[in-house]
Amino acid sequence: MPELPEVETSCRGIEPFCVGAKIKKVEVRQNKLRWPVATDIDQQFKGKMIESIERRGKYMLLNVGAKSLMIHLGMSGSLRVLQAPVKPGKHDHIDIVLDNGKSIRYNDPRRFGSFIVNTEKLAHPLLAKLGVEPLTSDFDTDYLYQVCKKRSVAIKSLIMNSQIVVGVGNIYAQEALFLAGINPKRAANKVSKPRIEKLVDAIKEVLSKAIEAGGSSLKDFTAADGKPGYFQHAHQVYGRGSELCVNCDKALKQVTIGQRTTTYCTNCQK
């Protein structure tokens, strides 16, 4: 499940192979993604050089002149680098064929991802409303505390709100709250400033550690078989609903917050 670390890892994984290369064609086998892929996407990008790759939230931007190819991996999407043509498998929906003989292949079983022709770069409507990047200095205690003061939603929902801070999905939200010792159901405006500081630190720590670990799997982007080996995090709470807390040995509790399964420790998280 791609969250910010996986998207960042994907950017770094494909970058050495495609920046500076020209796009020979964009081959679309399945255009029904989150939004239909533009029918003229090939014409729009054919013959253009990929100048750079950047990430904004969980969106990847392959910059090509005045526009960019904006990719979102949704919940099940992945990119890999093909060193030479390989017969597409079941959910290999799109290939970006490059003039250096390599291809970037997009696979997405659940088709919640997107391939969008973006002519506005960072001003694109899907990007314009996004909140701060969690790994920059813009995301600090004062920023988050000011936002939380005005909100009564569960703190977990708040940190997963991409209009406030991008890139924190269901997995890392749970891990960060566990690390910070905060009950995910607690109203945002009932979390003290010192504890917000802990949470900011925890989010940065959880995300950067995952990116660091993801770096070690970059070689997988060109593995002959399979997809990028996304960081298999040793999760402390996520997906451990029926297990015991790694800190205190008490049973973890599983609840639903904002229609998302959430696991936490009632003893360690207040």
Added chain:
DNA sequence: AAAGACACCTGGGAGC
């Protein structure tokens, strides 16, 4: 304005 519900889609596991 904020919060909550819902939609999109498929594979995998549970239960019958």
Added chain:
DNA sequence: TGCTCCCAGGTGTCTT
């Protein structure tokens, strides 16, 4: 074995 049911996940959009 094979069917049905339910769930996971991100996020834009609609409803309250």
